Amino acid sequence: MVKILGKKLLAHGVKRLELEAPEIARKARPGQFVVLRIHEEGERIPLTIADARPDEGVLVIVFQEVGKSTMLLGTLNEGDSIMDLIGPLGKPTEIERFGTVVCVAGGVGTPEIYPVARALRQAGNRVIGIIGFRNRELILMEDEMRRAVDELIVCTDDGSNGNKGLVTDMLQRVIDRGEKIDRCFAVGPVIMMKMVSLLTKKHNIPTIVSLNPIMLDATGMCGVCRVEVDGETKFACVDGPEFDGHKVNFDLLMARLKTYVNEERQAVELFRQAQTGCGCGRREA
């Protein structure tokens, strides 16, 4: 059992948990992920490591409540426990001194790119952060990101924060102002990573994306996370999750992510019925 040491609501439907995991916290590197299972009937959920505090034995995860399991995870509180936590998994981000790097994130990609951006800056890079959200209410970790990078651009799809546009529009602006970008990192929805990669390819900017396919064991055993990179099949859990964005077949990834949409919908409906139907009055914070 793994104890939840802290919980915070970051934005609507986005929560942050601090977990008691000293061994994993000691080994975790930016770009790696964990798999967790909430209870005996639970599925294995892969989540990127948002932060680790080895001295305190704390591992931080951030998740959006998109399906039954993440909704259930969101009902847990400080002092509760989850059944299983496995990690750190995947290859860490390659952190070097590249020069000027741009870290682009969309939505809950922000907590995932945060440790990467911080490590890149510590390695001596000039780091420009671009984070985008649908609206002002969904903005995440703006202060932390601002502290972690040299320059931060925050944009919203609807312009409600005063800066309307997609992350690709912001990236275009950075390119247009004559910035020489040595490397780009992008984490977020598949379509966003695809559009960023298309843009950077035009400008010959090497780009690393962090892929989020369906996973099961996440140790290289099942192959459900297979992605196509440069025409070759790779397992994102052990060969990735980071790949050259200019070589990833994003359309295949988007299609494969829809494998269980019907089952996911069914599970969410049953979960909602159970939550509202029990009459115990328990609601999330």
Added chain:
Amino acid sequence: MAKVSPKRTPMKEQAPEVRRHNFDEVPFGYTPEEARAEAQRCLQCKKPGCVEGCPVQVDIPGFIRHIAEGNFLEAMKVMKRTNVLPAICGRVCPQETQCEGACVLGRKMEPVAIGNLERFIADWEATQPECVMCEIQPATGKKVAVIGSGPAGLTLAGDMRKLGHEVTIFEALHKPGGVLMYGIPEFRLPKAIVEREVNFVRSMGVKLELNYVVGKLKTVDELLEEFDAVFIGTGAGLPLFMNIPGENYLGVYSANEYLTRSNLMKAYLFPKYDTPIVKGKNVAVIGGGNVAMDAARTALRLGAERSILIYRRSRDEMPARAAEIHHAEEEGVEFQLLTNPVRYIADENGWVREVECIRMELGEPDASGRRRPVPVPGSEFRIPVDTVVIAIGNSPNPLIPQTTPGLEVSKRGTVVVDPDTGRTSKKGVFAGGDIVTGAATVILAMGAGRIAARSMDEYLRTGRW
């Protein structure tokens, strides 16, 4: 001695038309009367071939004699001297090529049903208030790390514990048992039985660390700082694909994924369990081994109308056990033999809808000694499918070899050992099971665990490598 019956005592089982719709175990097991009747067929040979045929050298005539006399407790004591996983072995060992294959009765009639008797005695013990404990030698003060809790690791752990060493098993998944848990289906090996036998190993004092990925959390070298010896039993967990067009379409599974969802995650009980699985109506399984049979039979139980096994050679070359092929056929699995898939065809959403196959014929023998399948030009045809399971084999999981400097690995990715000792190229590190041989059987992995345990004990006592 009374005249020996030429036929073995049959074990009752679920009727095929019933069992293809449920995940309950197929055979029911012997009653005590049936077990005694079968045990009395054993001739108690002075030089028993069956024991030599057993990779872990169970005293087969010994335990069978006690069953024949109705002394089930004594029979179990004999069993546990050499085998701590009898309920598993009785179910999944290929006895026909091992102990039973060497039974002298087999020359003229049916051999003694050794596997059935082994299963009987283990299941009998489970109904008793207490189980037979193994004798544990006084503590040696030596510490052993075992990576992987599959059949090889469990056997080595049990043997080393009996010898008085302190043993810790590190398992990457959230349940112990390795392939016994994620690979072999409930209807062939109930998971409660795996849990019971793992718990027995635990009750001997073996520690078990779950959710522990060696190579990520700690490397083998880091384990060697804490432990006096390390055993690698990480199995063959990397699924192979054919690299033909369309293999990444939706609805195309590796057998590892399909079976892990169903067995380990209990996806057949979705939505009670959270993990989903595609319940296809027309399922094609590619391959001819035991895993392919398991997948094809799982598909039926998940509600498939057609479960079609596609294998490139003929029935004679199928690597699956005869009993598994027989069970699959009885349940209605269709065999497309001398047939190989060449590509998959999907609908506009990327879901697999057809498999295009080509007929094969057998040519000259290849390196494996089996006749090589050759495609027949122009014989392509299509089968409508909505689910495909690729069961053409696994290669060793590369995680440990990649993170262990000084560990010699073959071209195929297997860890190189001295077969007589299980010793690797790295001092203090032993290996056995599928990580050494490539995908093989449960009992061969157990045999490798036993060999490595003997040699590891010697190393710990003498310090000589």
